[in-house]
Amino acid sequence: MELSEPVIARRTGRPLSFDRDAALVVAMRLFWQHGYEATSVADLTRAMGITPPSLYTAFGDKRQLFREAVDRYLGGAATIVAGIAAAARASDAARDLLTAAALGDTGDDTPPGCLLASAIVSSSASAADVREELAAIRRGIEAALRARIERDVAQGVLPADSDAEALAGLVFAVVQGMSTLAKDGAGRDKLMRIVDGAMRSWPAAG
């Protein structure tokens, strides 16, 4: 699930005239703010300060640039999954996930909402596979949370009749939904209180 540009090749030649990583961050912010389809290559090149051929040689095409931007945004989806598995309890993993989402959705100098949640909703035929990639990342994180919950159930930390799938699904629904709320204008304080409310639905720990 990790993306990394190949370190091979590069046989002399004219050097890059721009900071590749800085340009990637600029692209990430544009995708974050406007979504995948509404961000045009012209928008990207203008904001990144480069011309289309430079973008295409450096990042492949718009789709691959978006993939790198998503990975940059998440800090590596694998990191998140590992963090869930490493939490002391499933409820901690859930609260961490919700809190990180609430904070990330309402950063002072970042666009409101969640890139992963809102980058692609509409699906023109050309973007359907990109959407499916994002869905796979979402399902992967949700599955990790569900597995962490089931571990707590097996160890008696959570009641035996806990619905792990529904619990994980609820957490994820709130994560996704908070992104929309943030885009609609909700502030950090409100989202944090929503997180508190969501965690109230958590079964009593043993």
Next chain:
Amino acid sequence: MELSEPVIARRTGRPLSFDRDAALVVAMRLFWQHGYEATSVADLTRAMGITPPSLYTAFGDKRQLFREAVDRYLGGAATIVAGIAAAARASDAARDLLTAAALGDTGDDTPPGCLLASAIVSSSASAADVREELAAIRRGIEAALRARIERDVAQGVLPADSDAEALAGLVFAVVQGMSTLAKDGAGRDKLMRIVDGAMRSWPAAG
């Protein structure tokens, strides 16, 4: 908030060669499935079985057609707001809202997810105002739920320290989030169990 075509005008002339309402339903389903921006006028005219000039004379332009489709989808936003206000208790209104969303997101012969939640997330400059209209509808429904909760608090049905804004926000976040889950493949059964989980966070009734 209600849209209705004017019944005035109509001074003879050639009659419509298609069923306006049936065509509207077709458009609604397209918008529902692909979102606002990803549904092109060419897609619409092809599916509706009409030509572009017919669409523009009958519905104005793409934006107005979308507005009518949204209204058709919601069955009138005012109806929903009235239903919330009329519920016996705020918790009933919340559960009804969540259940309706879960069912609507997973209809057998309708696209997965919620038109209101997912039609516009990305916001190109041209669609920003349409997005804002949808956000206003969402905020209106959320505000109605919040008002209903505050009424229960004032009447002692809910604890005095209940956070009405957060409760309404949580319900709405789950509604929005379930749409994404449905689009990602979640079924009706799972969503209904998520609804049950969400309602567990509700304060104990008096």
Next chain:
DNA sequence: AGCGATATATAGCGATCGCTATGGAACTGT
């Protein structure tokens, strides 16, 4: 039949989409 009014079909407007062919500029090696 003729007129005013409205809807329809054909065709295509200017703008933008993602993307790239071409040629020159900037580097490392020999």
Next chain:
DNA sequence: ACAGTTCCATAGCGATCGCTATATATCGCT
């Protein structure tokens, strides 16, 4: 200096976007 390699800038590709000008067809009315 020169070859080899890679990047940059200009310009523009074909396709699609939302939308409409033009001309024709179909209605009620006189």
